[in-house]
Amino acid sequence: MTPTIPLEKVTYKAADYKTDLKPIWCPGCGDFAVLAAIQQALVALQIDPKDLAIVSGIGCSSRLPGFVQAYGLHTVHGRSLPAATGLKLARPDLTVMAIGGDGDYFSIGIGHLPHAVRRDVNITCIVMDNEIYGLTKGQTSPTSPQGHVTKSTPSGNQAQPLHPLAIILASGASFVARGFSSQPKQLAEMIRLGMQHPGFSFIHAMSPCVTFYDTYKLYKEKIYQIPDSHDVRDRDAAMRYALESERMPLGILYHEPSARVPTSAAPSNFNTLDYLAHYQA
Numbered sequence: 001m002t003p004t005i006p007l008e009k010v011t012y013k014a015a016d017y018k019t020d021l022k023p024i025w026c027p028g029c030g031d032f033a034v035l036a037a038i039q040q041a042l043v044a045l046q047i048d049p050k051d052l053a054i055v056s057g058i059g060c061s062s063r064l065p066g067f068v069q070a071y072g073l074h075t076v077h078g079r080s081l082p083a084a085t086g087l088k089l090a091r092p093d094l095t096v097m098a099i100g101g102d103g104d105y106f107s108i109g110i111g112h113l114p115h116a117v118r119r120d121v122n123i124t125c126i127v128m129d130n131e132i133y134g135l136t137k138g139q140t141s142p143t144s145p146q147g148h149v150t151k152s153t154p155s156g157n158q159a160q161p162l163h164p165l166a167i168i169l170a171s172g173a174s175f176v177a178r179g180f181s182s183q184p185k186q187l188a189e190m191i192r193l194g195m196q197h198p199g200f201s202f203i204h205a206m207s208p209c210v211t212f213y214d215t216y217k218l219y220k221e222k223i224y225q226i227p228d229s230h231d232v233r234d235r236d237a238a239m240r241y242a243l244e245s246e247r248m249p250l251g252i253l254y255h256e257p258s259a260r261v262p263t264s265a266a267p268s269n270f271n272t273l274d275y276l277a278h279y280q281a
Helices: 031-045 061-067 080-090 102-108 110-119 164-170 184-196 216-222 235-242 272-280
Strands: 052-056 071-074 095-101 123-129 175-180 201-206 223-225 248-255
Touching: 031 061, 031 123, 031 184, 052 061, 052 080, 061 071, 061 095, 071 080, 080 095, 080 110, 080 123, 095 102, 102 110, 102 123, 102 164, 110 164, 123 184, 164 175, 164 201, 164 235, 164 248, 175 184, 184 201, 184 248, 216 223, 235 248
Parallel strands: 052 071, 052 095, 095 123, 123 201, 175 201, 223 248
Antiparallel strands: 175 248
16 A cells, blocks of 8 residues: 655745736835735735735736736726625635725725625725825825825815725724835734635725825824724724824724624535525525
């Protein structure tokens, strides 16, 4: 009888999640650090690249799937969440991430956000917010500050900026966090926790655009860490943090892991209708 040779356990490193395609972001772009934070989170979770899928829309940040060794789907503008939802329903065994920017998610794609939250399919959504349209050369975005002068608002932006985390919380999300590209270790930890969360998780990654709206100095003056005393299951307290304008709280705003049904609880032979019924039960 031929002896069974045990398979060696594979240990993944950050390099194992990199492709040969080099990022073409502007030098100093915050998206480099967000990409590194995602790769560090994948290392911490030891996710096999063949079990990972990253879905994006259109924009500078949405180029990210090409830089990660995984299945990648580059969809149309604002439509990454429906595509990611369909992918997760068809292949619940995959770890699915949805990636994009503030224009992608908070403008043309904002109609999909509350429904993705309430459906609570197990997707990790990371929005890289630079408060500007970078790919189209510097127009205001839904998170640009009031009074901001750009090509599209030469007399100053008249609209108030959105509070994206407030929208996410009001829609019923059970994992909501905000990080900053200049603090990649904290951001990587948020992404790891979000990926381990058994439902829809949302990470708001502040990622400055050095070319059209360099906010590094401004963010460093505004940010502060949410205190350890904050009860992450207190939705009202989380909403107060989400609505702050003069300052920018970083950390886990809200996390209620017991509120959701883990995807892993669904039998692998569920069809899509059974899977949806499982979630709605």
